Amino acid sequence: MPRAVQISEAGGPEVMELRNVPLVEPGPGMVQVENRAIGLNFIDTYHRNGLYPLPLPTGLGTEGAGVVTAVGEGADLAVGDRVAYCSAGIGSYAEVLNLPAARLVKIPEGVDFEIAAAVMLKGQTVEYLLQRCFPLNPGQTCVFHAAAGGVGLLFGQWASALGATVIGTVSSAAKAELARAHGYHHVINYAEQDVAQAVADITGGVGVPVVYDGVGRDTFEASLSCLQPRGMLVSFGNASGAPEPVDLQRLALGGSLYVTRPTLVSYTGSTGELRDSAAAVFERVLDGRLKVEIQQRYPLERIADAHRDLEARRTTGSTVILP
Secondary structure, eight states: OOEEEEESSOOSGGGOEEEEOOOOOOOTTEEEEEEEEEEOOHHHHHHHHTSSOOOSSEEOOOOEEEEEEEEOTTOSOOTTOEEEESSSOSOOSBSEEEEEGGGOEEOOTTOOHHHHHHHHHHHHHHHHIIIIISOOOTTOEEEESSTTBHHHHHHHHHHHHHTOEEEEEESSHHHHHHHHTTTOSEEEETTTSOHHHHHHHHTTTOOEEEEEEOSOTTTHHHHHHHEEEEEEEEEOOOTTOOOOOOOHHHHHHTTSOEEEOOOHHHHSOSHHHHHHHHHHHHHHHHTTSOOOOEEEEEEGGGHHHHHHHHHTTOOOBEEEEEO
8 A cells, every 4th residue: 555645634744644545546537656756845834734724634745756557548648658747736745646647747858757856846936937927038137035945046047048137035155155056146145134225236226127036924025125116026935924915005105016926826727838838847957958956855754854954944956755
């Protein structure tokens, strides 16, 4: 009987349990996937702690890569296909699971399971952020918070390759060095510098047209203060907690500012969007424009340690869980 991580109540890392879970044959449109690597993402902690409530009991995890081992009627995949996923439902912290074929993508030759599991959610997040949510153009300047994180390292490379000037924020000198090595032209250590003032200094007081903010409460006001008139704050995550409600007058005083709260699911809602987004990511991995840095690996038995390290910001780059 395959094993999977489940929770019966919301809470800290200690609520996660590795259990034997019965698995039925895949139904119509479904396939069975034997995971070879599992992605770890901050959204997993939101599901675990109840910030994003789920019906309980539930599995956890949204991202993984593996091999199709059984196929239900009507599924457009075959036994033996190498596949990856990041928006196919909850429950990727498992040895084997059933998933809808329409939410899976084939892994191209030249990309291994660990890279696929590490890059799907983070890479597709970067793709929609800078190609579709606020399309970043050559010559534009942007700010990205948590530049040394898994999404941040991919964002710096992609945005720099587009010809943008990329400003990142980090919490330490070591993370600043890592960010610079991944495309960031300017790096602000927010433990030592005022972010809004540093951005003003870099831009000659003009500000930036866009800030991509996955941190949330701790950076929200600074993000608004970095924007030029009619600039956009793309608030795509809550690593420090959800921001306070926005006073619309604050947007007016900042110069007719915009705020959007996008999600990956909204930008990959159809199978076509999903697979086009993944193809754009894998293309850049294969041609070397995106280098995926897997800095941490944990066995499935140590999933609680992985969550603790992630929440304490002791991780950099990407993390994979090995079943």
